[in-house]
Amino acid sequence: MRETTTEPIARISDDVNVTHGVLALAEAQPDHPVYAVRNGAGGWLDVTVTSFLEQVRAVAKGLIGLGVEPGSKVAVMSATSYSWAVVDQAIWFAGGISVPVYETSSTHQIAHLLADSQAKLVLIGDEALRTKVQSGANMAHGKNSGVEIYPIAGTADLEEIAANATNVTNSQLEAARRTAGADDVATLVYTSGTTGKPKGARITHRNLAEGAANIVPFASDILGEGESRTLLFLPLAHVLARAVQLICLHRGIQVAHTGDTATLMEDLSSFRPTWLLAVPRVFEKVYHSAAAKAEAEGKGRIFEAARATAVQYSQAVQAAADGTGSGPGLGLRAKHKLFAKLVYGKLLEKLGGEVTHMVSGASPLSPEIVHFFTGIGVPVQEGYGLTESTAPITLNIPGATRIGSVGLPVPANTVKIAEDGEVLLKGPVIFDGYHQSEAATGEAFDEEGFFRSGDLGSLDADGFLTITGRKKELIVTAGGKNVYPTPLEETVRSHALIAQTVVAGDNRPFVAALVFPDPEAVAAWAQRAGYGEELTVAEVLAHNGAGAALRAEVERAVQAANELVSQAESIREFRIIDAEISESSGHLTPSLKLIRAKVLSDYAETLEEIYG
Template structure:
């Protein structure tokens, strides 16, 4: 039986994130708060130093006549200044409106207009140009502030200078603004990346974020001496909820939003934990496995044997079974020869990873655990302020997303839908009363749209997305996510694998391969094709993928098997609009864009 979590924290929730920051500084003023790059060097600031910088920006915003709940757009990559700006908006009483830096100019303008933003904080001249290209559509926008030099915008340094002047004349200006904020005040507008139509602005209150941070702290596995590596896009709720937990717990966060630098940064920062989307773990798994396969011979045999021993060792340990001297000896040997090298790829100090934003394949999670790297899963929506469920290292169950956060409620509807209630639930969609009403049941529970099951201990297993379930023309139900995840665990070269077949006689799949992995495979196997499109069209790569699909089909029920498949001539990407910035596939958009290819797999 899983341990009960103390919910007494609910009696002393701070009224706002600004007060949470104030409490954190009072508890650990001299501990490291943030670490970030300045040029080529990593520098750090303590909690008291970070709070002083936040106060300057907050005071600067007040000097520019920011009012309570005024919307302030932040259009920038993940960096220290993003966090500085966000906390300053919170302390001054405003409401951050997040915009991904990859968002097209027209969509960014729609978000700013729908939110009614009076202020926009942009990263640089490129993001400024994006906003200015639709300036005429933004009548509420009064002030644009730039983090980096951008002619035509007020600089963030100038805002801080104005803030220092205000604080010199009125030292309590920011404290008064913070004290005026209540738990029900709007804190953040996050616009969801819809697959069709315009994105919806999710209204999240101060209470949502305060509760999330304290609830994650109450789970007991986060420590003040942890070091978190943050690369997640801060425009997404997953990244912001880790910062809410940081205010509650007090750990240090190292920040660099460049996805291509994740592995390099891990080696330097040596974090104790990191949040990531499943794609990051899938890619790391594929890289490690394919590298060993390419080496072949004795090294590959040792590698495979090591993971078989690691899996058996962890299985017995989890089951409380006796671990004999022979198994323990072999595990220590392989830990030194193999597993320690795998852990070193991630800095060598990781206590756990947190996977969120999409389901993680259980086999991949168990594979990492065999090497001494624990990946716990969380589950939630933007509408639940990211976190609604979270596993814990001390009672983790692979294949589940843990239990509901303490102080919240879950129920499973007759059709299997997961429905939620608690302090983390959004107040509604911005300017969309009908959509808000539709998001809730008549008795006030949030409809997630996801299907799941709860075990006797309250652990949730996600079984699929209601709207994505496939019902073949023969009446059989297929959960495409389960089939897709199984393939990703089998094939180390895959990037995306999408299964279709609703109201069709059988299932088909669209496949994309990881460009770097398949290029390396082609070079090692004498395939002379140049470029991704030519490589995936080659007979050798087609045969390679066919072999993995045969393995997949051998594990599936007959009605789930993939009868036909096509490798696309380009990988899905955020830039193409087929992936959200949090790396989730826009399935409907891909299906619409590839309808001819999908139809061809049913022809004849």
Template sequence: MRDFALAPPATSHLTGGLADSVFDTAARNPTQPVIARRSDVSPADWEEVTAVELRDEVMDVAKGLVASGISPGHRVAIMARTRYEWTVLGLALWAVGAEVVPIHPTSSRDQVEWMLRDAGCVAVVVEDEQAVMTVGSVCAALPRLRHVWQLDAGALAQLVQRGEFIPLATVESLRRIVLPDSTAVVAYTSGTTGRPLGCALSHRGLASPCDTLLEGWGHTAAPPGEQGSVLAFLPFSHVYGLMIQGMCLRGGLLMAHEPDLSAEALSAALRTFRPTYFYGVPSVFERIYKTFLRTAQQAGRGALFERAAETARDFAAACERHRLGEGPGPGFDLRLQHALYERTVYRKLRGALGGRARRATSGGSSLNRELSLFYEGIGIYVHDGYGLTETSGGVTMQPLGREKSGTVGQALPGTDLRVADDGEILVRGPSVFQGYVGDDAATRAALAHNGWLATGDLGRLDSEGYLTITGRKKDVIITNSGKSVAPAGLEHRLRMHPLIHQAVVVGDNRPCVGALITLDPEFLAHWRAGLAPASDAPNREAREENALREEITRAVAAANSAVSRAESIRVFRILAEPFDLASGLLTPSMKLRRDLIVQTYALEIDAMYQARSRGRSQGVVDESASWDEADNVFR
């Protein structure tokens, strides 16, 4: 095993519960803006909510919760998008000692029933009538559930009215008995395989990575003397979103909410709110890059963008070598070229993200190194970090001044990392969860390494303690020739092609590695529009299919160039529809539910391999030897 413990932990400022940060800020600086809300008059304008205004609203809602019978230790689910009311409700529940159970609003009926029953929720807050109907359809199986509150029907106002007779002192007394080691959140894992498990996360556990990151990296969220600001848009049903919210509330960053994850809504919010710090998952950064490329091509500047992107990557790579003591930095010609593109290209790209952000964070899964270098080269360094639900969020971060793209950085101060002999990443530290709710056996299995958390992720540590994620232990594919293949790297490289939206590498007990591929709808439409003139309509469909086959074949070949022949993709199929939340093939954190995808597309996978093997000689002894050329089958 390789073991790294980099530094003592940052001093935790938590003496009670997570709600205390709002009350403390209101006492110290009552007029400090803490949240920005869209104006009712003009949606393009944002109105600031001060610390004292937020505290008072939290207190009024908390009184309503007390009047409704919510007591310390009760579990209340919040099944809503990332919106202002979510933050108010979460703080109010923590103020009275209750535990929050975040549920993604698009969860299926069966998922909702399972989580509400497994957690023993006494109440649930939903957004709209559709969600009320979903919960209503499973109420018979939930004897503990007493309340269903609907945000769009004025739930907060109703709670405030209900709690008018409750003294402020009642809430204050409840808030003061909340201990740092009390459970604050029961967060359900992504459920990429099997039922999701409820992770009990304490107030201290959730605060720990936030406080450590704020102490070591908080000053990078904005220029000196300026209040940092963050647009929260990832779901609070995922621990990454909760950690961002916690950092804003505990670190004095101005937070705005964007519940709509569409490209148009997110783009508009970024342009109007103009955050100083950006965050997302790799798919968000991939989508932004492809939007840049598509926009440039539509304007007839595709070649210019590609040259600028290549210069950005080269410049960032040279800067990285210099800061790691491995090179002199960018040469004169490269600096000159970079400066030219800064005036003509890069500042416009930053403007699409609001124009003020110079740093960002990526989490949820590893960010492709080439993509990381691109963003650094245009002036937005993306810190690629690592964490999971069981660790209350962050475990690693890029050390300032020693950032290394392609890795997820080093262990946070106070957190220990090990890589077991089989490549599994083990973690120990203050943010590790209290256990799985109602599943002692799963808890013991996860902590079986003498208290170290077995993450289920595979990785490697270099001599300086930088961690590189290589995949998930349960995702490793073993072909019928016995070759083990980690699919994550191939999938990352495939997704870098602008036409490819998603990729799932398959091949368990098959003669070779294959892939299911979905296409980016917006880029596909743009690509088709520029493929052939309208006058060529009779032959257009055939031309498109042939051209698309050739383009995706080139993308597969490019991905294969980074792996051995035995690990390379030999067959692939393009699917008609992307994997999405509605179909249940994606988790709320946008991860692929691999087992379910393989089950759903079993016939397509069989056909993909059968089509490749047709016509092969019956005399072939070693079948795997005949799978030498990449093939493709279109659905």
């Protein structure tokens, strides 16, 4: 199949913007809880849609009092929080355009976003960010930049902004709220910059509101209704988290926030979400941590048997759904039932005990890990999207899931595969173009109006999309062999001791890999094996027995990856790198996407040793 479309479920009129969804919910269910905030005693307080709207309107009036006019750009630099949710809607109520900024951004990145967007008001979630933002503003506009900075860390800060609403009437606020139509820009979201300087994607009110209107009924079995709730911990500066938050608001799903992953497990336990959104690295960490904990407690064999049973059970269920198998046999069902009591229930309790579905996005997730979670009773539904598609444009849903794929198009959208394998996209979620870059906008679309995603993929006979890699990351060896690095990297990275893997080989005689171990996992593994306590990766590599054992583990992971490809595409050599690939090292984006060119550049000397 070369092209597939899912018919639209909903359309919005041209005069609608994203504020209409919350107003409609408030009119229908004024006491419905849409958010939850910490109560200071380890629990949560409900925030009704009426209370939320009161705060939004008060802050919106304050923003107008500070000079925000229809079309004004307002930057928001904050960790994921309830305050972020309030100011996001308040900016739209004031007629403004939000410009999310990752709180981990460097001064140079802030300067670029402020200069390109022309935002003159910045809302910060932490007072510690003020100096960095001011430096970025000075770099962008000079010392007399005119950029104003206001904190939004808590209720008192929001009230302080609201206090600027001198003489702003309700009718003025309503007029400002109604200014934007469906095809006006709602937010400028800057791309991750994995292949160049970040570009501001013009996301319209239609992209957000019509996208939500179509995905809510499409994904209703995941989202739930009534008492449905989720804990949001991905950065709200990322379009995926923002889109999901808006979807929840339109659906009436209660959202709690945590901007600190250190408290994530406690927050899951206290809030008890019914579904979760995460990126692959979170699922990988949970998966490997559970295995390591079982091994440390002397229950490694039991966990391995439980893990294998979960994967086999899910694979059997998938085969039955695809019409290629009869489902789990009697013996497999019996083992699965036993491990549900011994192992799976404890794992589910760590997620809060009430999670029924999880959604993974932003980058590929190993099918084995998807099968594992699905097999223990919490299906992981993979989806696909980009900043330019306002995040989810395809999604696996209950009853229409193909593990290994990223699902079917969300209603009203079309996926097409170009002759060279590039994934082309069209629909109401596709962005309006790049801010102040019409040349880049023109290059981003083909002659039929399809957005060129830059990803390579395929559609199966039923219209499920599978992503095979990035077009710009395609490796062509010196022998002319095309190699897609992503599947190889995913397989190697699925090993419990490995955090990241980067495959190289462009214009080289063979394929090689840089392997970055997970320091915590390696330390725990070394202790269990009796090599010593709290060893660093460097100490393990320097230890005769431990170093050889670690290399053997990596070799096994590499061989598992090589089984997926031909000999010409296989990894011939690898190097274990004693370093961490992270956002702070400059090798990962805030959404944990690999900046491949940066890694290959910084480790060019190691690559020369391999090929020399």
